[in-house]
Amino acid sequence: MTQVIRETLAVGLLSCNCTILGDETSREAIVVDPGYDVPKILALLAKHQLTVKQIVVTHAHIDHIASAQSMRQITGAPILYNQADLPLVAMMDIQASWFDLAVPEVQPPDHSPADGEKVAVCGIIGTVLYTPGHSEGSICLYVPAETLLLAGDTLFAGGVGRTDFPGGDEGKLQASLRERLAALPGETVVVPGHGPETTIEIERDSNPWMQS
Ligand SMILES: [Zn+2]
Numbered sequence: 109m110t111q112v113i114r115e116t117l118a119v120g121l122l123s124c125n126c127t128i129l130g131d132e133t134s135r136e137a138i139v140v141d142p143g144y145d146v147p148k149i150l151a152l153l154a155k156h157q158l159t160v161k162q163i164v165v166t167h168a169h170i171d172h173i174a175s176a177q178s179m180r181q182i183t184g185a186p187i188l189y190n191q192a193d194l195p196l197v198a199m200m201d202i203q204a205s206w207f208d209l210a211v212p213e214v215q216p217p218d219h220s221p222a223d224g225e226k227v228a229v230c231g232i233i234g235t236v237l238y239t240p241g242h243s244e245g246s247i248c249l250y251v252p253a254e255t256l257l258l259a260g261d262t263l264f265a266g267g268v269g270r271t272d273f274p275g276g277d278e279g280k281l282q283a284s285l286r287e288r289l290a291a292l293p294g295e296t297v298v299v300p301g302h303g304p305e306t307t308i309e310i311e312r313d314s315n316p317w318m319q320s
Pocket of ligand 1: 242
């Protein structure tokens with residue numbers, strides 16, 4: 109049974125949760141949502157002697173995607189995100205102005221994964237779940253062997269990401285939560301895009317967005 113290293117750190121002014129998943133045997137890693145603070149992310153990778161093989165972005169909001177391109181340049185790993193978020197990429201300058209941030213260089217994804225597609229490195233297999241609502245292209249990465257869900261801004265502890273940005277849709281978000289995420293095993297640990305971790309069971313019991 110391989111051991112998986114997980115590091116989650118809040119990056120940037122908007123405290124986006126960036127997660128590193130690394131396989132202890134192969135030393136291959138997936139980095140999810142490298143929004144900012146590349147030196148901190150690289151330091152953790154070095155601490156665990158991990159090599160990044162996949163960069164996954166849950167959605168194309170600036171706080172989640174801003175440093176994906178620099179991670180790609182440094183590591184050579186491809187960037188995966190849903191092309192349905194390309195309209196958000198096209199308005200990166202406007203996104204930057206919302207938060208008074210510099211405009212980052214953001215490229216189209218190297219690969220736009222399908223719903224249900226596996227994202228794997230040696231020793232770790234995740235499944236992409238389409239969960240539109242917070243943005244049209246929002247995805248979650250579900251890692252069944254770790255009972256782990258990297259939820260982006262689709263689900264927070266006790267709440268959800270806002271739906272009033274372009275591409276947001278409250279009805280779609282509700283469907284994503286009730287039809288897709290609520291169906292996952294209760295013990296699944298949820299790492300949201302911002303704030304503390306939770307579980308599917310806790311959110312099913314107490315988050316109004318998860319209840320029909
Ligand atoms: Zn967002």
